[in-house]
Amino acid sequence: MATPTQQWLIAFNWKMNPITRKIAMQLFTATKRKATLLRKVQTVVCPPLPYLDLCKRGTPRCALGAQDIFWEAEGAYTGAVSYMQLRDLGVKYVLVGHSESRARGERNSDIHKKIKAALLGSLTPIVCVGESSREERGGHLEVVKTQIEEALYGLPKTSMKQIVIAYEPLWAIGKGAVRGATPDEIFEMVIYIKKIVSDMYGTKSIPPTKILYGGSVHPLSVKEILLRGGVDGLLVGRASLDVKAVVEILQQAEALKR
Numbered sequence: 451m452a453t454p455t456q457q458w459l460i461a462f463n464w465k466m467n468p469i470t471r472k473i474a475m476q477l478f479t480a481t482k483r484k485a486t487l488l489r490k491v492q493t494v495v496c497p498p499l500p501y502l503d504l505c506k507r508g509t510p511r512c513a514l515g516a517q518d519i520f521w522e523a524e525g526a527y528t529g530a531v532s533y534m535q536l537r538d539l540g541v542k543y544v545l546v547g548h549s550e551s552r553a554r555g556e557r558n559s560d561i562h563k564k565i566k567a568a569l570l571g572s573l574t575p576i577v578c579v580g581e582s583s584r585e586e587r588g589g590h591l592e593v594v595k596t597q598i599e600e601a602l603y604g605l606p607k608t609s610m611k612q613i614v615i616a617y618e619p620l621w622a623i624g625k626g627a628v629r630g631a632t633p634d635e636i637f638e639m640v641i642y643i644k645k646i647v648s649d650m651y652g653t654k655s656i657p658p659t660k661i662l663y664g665g666s667v668h669p670l671s672v673k674e675i676l677l678r679g680g681v682d683g684l685l686v687g688r689a690s691l692d693v694k695a696v697v698e699i700l701q702q703a704e705a706l707k708r
């Protein structure tokens with residue numbers, strides 16, 4: 451079994467899909483079946499809330515992730531879900547700061563509180579960052595820098611090994627995507643994110659924070675992104691609903707040496 455640092459981290463974000471428990475169960479079972487066979491991939495499945503319980507029989511190699519978290523532990527917060535509740539369900543990862551949540555009003559200061567809550571619950575926050583467009587010169591770097599600095603502000607260095615950062619440029623995400631980012635574009639941002647983190651914490655924050663890429667990932671782009679993008683894994687949206695694509699993405703990653 452490869453150690454966590456030798457493994458690719460592949461997270462599947464189902465978003466608000468599928469619309470029935472039956473399909474959710476089929477999708478989860480097929481994903482888990484494949485994930486369990488792999489040695490070089492740590493898989494994470496992030497179903498919507500109503501299916502978390504359904505998918506809780508994950509395995510160490512196919513962990514359960516949530517798509518959101520609230521910062522309080524319990525109480526009168528209608529519609530919110532706490533780290534205590536997620537942890538009790540066996541959730542290990544949680545998406546924070548996804549652009550679709552930011553579009554509904556989530557701010558960097560909220561994201562910061564959500565990361566703290568996740569850490570308190572021993573969950574791994576997958577913190578999503580990314581610019582909305584690349585029109586301005588270097589503007590995309592500034593956007594990501596602010597997102598990371600404000601999200602991580604004041605968190606102890608020791609927590610950095612538990613945090614995953616996902617670079618997800620908005621223009622590359624979802625049905626409206628212009629295109630996926632190229633390995634060169636991803637690589638540039640990965641280097642930049644590492645610099646932001648090391649400027650904040652010093653170079654001795656070991657082991658380094660994992661960085662994922664997300665945005666129009668499909669089986670044919672996996673190899674290029676993982677080998678040339680400098681990332682530790684992927685955050686997959688649409689393709690995570692297609693069993694054939696899921697199996698191929700996992701298989702492609704398993705075949706690659708880190």
Ligand code: PGA
Nearest residue numbers: 623624665666667687688
């Ligand atoms: P996509 O979504 O793979 O459908 O582009 C990625 C994401 O939003 O995490």
